[in-house]
Amino acid sequence: MDTSIVAATTNPKGKYCALAVCWLLGIGCLLAWNSMLTIVDYYAYLFPRYHPSNIITIIYQSFAIGALSVLVHKEARLNTRRRNLFGYSLFSLGSLAVLVLDLATSGRGGIGSFIGVCVISAAFGLGDAHVLGGMIGDLSMMTPKFLQSFLAGLAASGALTSGLRLVTKAAFKNSRDGLRKGAILFFAVSASFELVCVLLYAFVFPRIPIVKYYRGEAILQGAETVAADLAAGGGTQVAPTNQDVEAPRYVRRLNKRDLMLLYSDLAVTLFSVYVLTFSIFPGFLSEDTGKHSLGDWYALVLIAVFNVSDLVGRYVPVVKKLKMKSRRGLLITSLGRLLLIPAFNITGIYGSQGWMISLMSVLGFSNGYLTVCVITSATHDLLAPEQNALGNLLVFFISGGMFVGVACDWLWLIGKDW
Template identity: 70%
Template sequence: MAIRIPVTTRFEGRSYALIFCWLFGSGCSLAWNNMLTIASYYAYLFPLSRYHPSRIPTIIYQSFAIGALSVLVYKEASLNTRRRNLFGYGLFSLGSLAILVLDLATSGRGGIGSFIGVCIISAVFGLADAHVLGGMIGDLSLMAPEFVQSFLAGLAASGALTSGLRLVTKVAFKDSRNGLRKEAMLFFAISVIFELLCVILYAYVFPKLVIVKFYRAQAVAQGSKTVSADLVAGGIQELPTRQAEEEPIILDHRFSNKVLFLLNIDYGISLFLVYLLTFSIFPGVLSKDSGKHSLGDWYPLMLIAVFNVSDLVGRYVPLVKKLKMELGIGLMITSFARFLLVPAFYYTARYGNQGWMIFLTSVLGSSNGYLTVCILTVAPMGYSAPERNGLGNILVLCLSGGMFAGVMCDWLWFIGKGW
């Protein structure tokens, strides 16, 4: 028997769904943003000349993320999305707790043992990111573009909120070693609680929203095998059958992931280029090579905050339909054009003042957020639910590949500066 949800009620709970998607996005990046934010504390524990604490954990994080995501993309059509996302948020929570335990167990001392522990936890965060980011984007892609946009806005919001909290705690705790340690403990205590909240909301509240059940019932009717467990969690025990006359399907077969990638290669390349550029500059260049300024050690914190806030703003611009870019060729040209920021940052860091650096940082952040939302909300349109889920995972793999390549290119800024 097919499940029929009345037209008048099938979109009930849309506002709640958007809020939850925003919270899930924040939870997806909160733990790692905290790791980046407390870089000054790790600079105390692990001297830059020996450990490179802001770069090596990032490389480990991205390596495990892209490795795990490659496997998950290959298997995405048969994976249980509910179990995948809950496992990812659970790993984020356990990893945040492990940071607290590690610091307490070592009494805030540095050394190679502590650094190896930090690197292991970074790998755990990478695995969690691979499960959650691809799983959530794929899951929300088979629902509605505004859900994806809200999730992506949440990703940026966690960075903006973390930066704001960092500025507050810098005043409250000062930048002594003990003050930085208290700040790190506060950040990860918040992270543990927030990640557990995401687990509870995704497991028990989100699947029971009428609009979510409607989209997932549609997906199952179109052949999706990834959300059946979510429907059961939402209280639907009998899975729906296809209702061609009521729920028309655009494509009656499923393209393979290879074909989906080739059909959307312009979007994939654009997303790769966006994150290649962004992570070749952020956060390394903004933290260390920020040029002439008069703000002292507040300056890198301000630049990172400017990036995060402008990234968040950029993710809301596509909500204005006239400002949303949809053509793949236009997105690709814009993604290539952003590479003009490389020489701009290079010369500004050496000869420019803080005003120009802040301006360039805002351009970097806003363009990153804007292009991310445009690509990930436009590309899946026009496909059946299983294909949207698959394409969402493929595009996240392109995004992660760009991040990894950007992190590696970040080391090029060391040329001519010694180690």
């Protein structure tokens, strides 16, 4: 018997350590992409004719949804350890590549540099497909608390990059050289942090006793994807001893078709949430912000408001009384968010910046809140292989919603001078 696992089940430190690592890994999942997204004003300065905010986003999402299509189909036979380590390594190398590209071209624009940025954006999309689906599928076999922490980390990456962007903009001013210094700092931080995530996932996370317990239990239920992770942690399965370890409820095996039929409403909910969010964020902010008293700070403030609101929304369901559990209620609420499209359009034309900031906070809060409510409640009462499969399917619908939303984002350009 692995005494370290017994210690974790009687000592909450194992759980809290896992929660902290999940949060950090969530940050790493989107930090590289958020860094590229947050310095879009630098790319808009370098590539004014190419609409970089829209182009790099749709390239990112195209590669993410394409890779996910393959990974979801083969998720039951994939090595989750290799999948996640590949994704985090790709984030770290891609962030480093942005630095090398900028230094090699001395910060000059042009079609060659833009193509390089697009290639790196595609690499980030490929990494996202590996990590997001891999981590959510893996954590779905454990406890909703770990999932919530990881999902909160995703939002925290946006909030952190927005805060850092505001600081660098103030420190380096709005000159071309200042924008470049801020971009270099962003990706130096991103490359370093992604390397930390590689090390955390490779050497720390699999050794946490409570994580070893859940993975051992998943293998007993027929999961093949976490065998390498369990071996890396040196864990063996034992019975839980307290409420920190939630025993699974065993039900019949379901295939992907059965899962889609049973959880189609949740898939539609997540799809509609992300279609709406990404039809507005971030393209609308860079194309339709107009002229306001905040000047060139306006778009950055709106992005920061969205990211902070998204983070807050992901923590609200921690309070059980505030967590929406009705699947019908979640679906109706997600569809009701479509009213935000005419609200943003009208506010963009006639409203003040205060109204726009308020709308952006509603968009971010509802995005984070609904995401956590759906994902943390979706995999209850399933066996580990089914939890992993459903987690990957839900990520596929999130990515699909992002892709469609980014495509719709171009509609804001209709009638404008290209």
